[in-house]
Amino acid sequence: MGCSSCSTGKDGQPRGCKNNGTCGTDGCNKLTVFDWLSNMALPNGQKPFDCVEVRFKNSRKEFFKNADDLPLSIGDVVATQSKSGHDVGMVTLTGELVKVQMKRKKVLDDKSLPKIYRKATQRDVDVWQKSRNKEEEIKKRAREIAISLKLQMKLSDVEFQGDGSKATFYYTAEDRVDFRQLIKDMARAFGIRIEMRQIGYRQEAQRLGGIGSCGRELCCSTWLTDFRSVSTASARYQQLALNPQKLAGQCGKLKCCLNYELDMYLEALKEFPPQDSKLMTKKGLAFCQKADIFKETLWFSYKDDPATWHALKKDQVLKILEKNKNNEKVSSLEEFAQDNIDDHNTVFENVVGQDSLTRFDRPKKRKNKKRRKNRPTAKTSSDAK
Known part of the structure; x- marks a missing residue:
């Protein structure tokens, strides 16, 4: 996301408008919509939507x-x-x-x-830009007032109205906050009308923006418009470790991208046996320890030997469950796991023709560039005579 006026300067700061991707050229705006009907003409007699x-x-x-x-x-x-x-x-x-x-x-x-009303005149734009330039200073001063009043809230953003007569303060809080005195103090300090608007933590991340753990800009601040609920069940279906530090985004909630591939996992799990499946064998009862959806493989272990896992294909597990349903027991898991052992050893070859990465670590051999001189051969006795 970038345009000519928001390109990076020498000091790393945005050059030109200095709005960090929120300029008016519409080349790098948040939640920009592409009008794919712009080159299509309307039918005769139909007026454009007003x-x-x-x-x-x-x-x-x-x-x-x-x-x-x-x-x-x-x-x-x-x-x-x-x-x-x-x-x-x-x-x-x-x-x-x-x-x-x-x-x-x-x-x-x-x-x-x-x-x-109208297309903005130069005077409208000047007043608008002047008001926006004061937002950071007013936000800092408003936070100081809120701290002095010991309010359990966080002021995350300030938005001025275009004519500069009103400012909307966005805040997040866990519980209900009585900010009546805060509004009085801020109206007295800034001389403008104040509006307080509470937002959620996801909306706060959407407004502030940032870079996610994937290295790209946050989805909520670029293209995502609706916030669907994300539960830990989404991580369980995808067999992800329930680590809050890895599953939580910058908003402190579960990442929205956990829902992106959830439908594919749910569709694949319909053909899989349940995770709590139990296999009845003559050697003993076996429990499911792990499942790999992509490889269509499940690992089972006996009740008496939980440390030893046996890899079975999905079709094999369904076949065993069908036999157990008819009160039939298979001899052992090893009988099926033996068929899944791949004896082929993969040999990695340099098919691209590139040199070895450790070629600079090898000591170079010094070449003797001196040419050997032709030594005179010993004369034989016949030559001496």
Whole structure:
């Protein structure tokens, strides 16, 4: 994610707009939507959909009605209606896809939507940028006030309205917080209207962004729009170790990516025998210790010898269970495990033709570059005569 105005400078900081991927060029914005219907013309006589999607700071998006039929396109900065005054945002989607997004988010009544006043003038943009430049300083001062009042809450972000008359403070807290005195102190200190909005830990990570353990930007701050519940059962189905340090994301909750491949695992487990399967053999009762979905292999051990595991294929286990269902016992697990032993030894060859990685570790042999001189041969007795 990067554009010409947000490319990295010499000091490692973003060059140009210095907004860390939230500039107005729409080349690296969070939750950017690609309009795949933009090059398709509408049927004759059909008017374009008169609602647009506008993105504000970070990932906040809202729908607005284009009542004046302004010629808007993706990336335009517009002044929109708000409860008091006006706000400034950037158009992220126009046309028929807005109708699809509204239906997906269950916004069916487009008549009650707020409207777009105009395209933002230079004065609107200047006031908007001036207000955004004060956000970090005000956030720091607001945290100091909250600490002095000993409130159990964390102020994570501040968002100014486009006209600079109102600021929304986003916070996270475990329990209910009485912030009435906090609002009074902040309104007296900053001279603006204050709105407090509580968000969850996932929403906090979405607004702040960051780099995940995979090395890529957080899914919630780039493309993920809905937060589905993630339980430890998702990790159990995928046979992952229940380690909170590895399974938790930057928000402190279970990673959303645990749900990405869960459907594939559940589909594969339908054909697998249950994990608590017991095999009846003449040698004794056997329990399942481990299962590998990709190799379709299960490991069983006898009740009297739990340290020795025997690898059985999925079809073999189902065959044994079918016999046990008919009150038939197999002789032993070794009879089936013997067929799964692969005697082929894999030989790794250098098929690419590359040199060895340890070729520089070998001591070089010094070559004797001196040429040997031709020594005179000894004369025979016949030659001497």
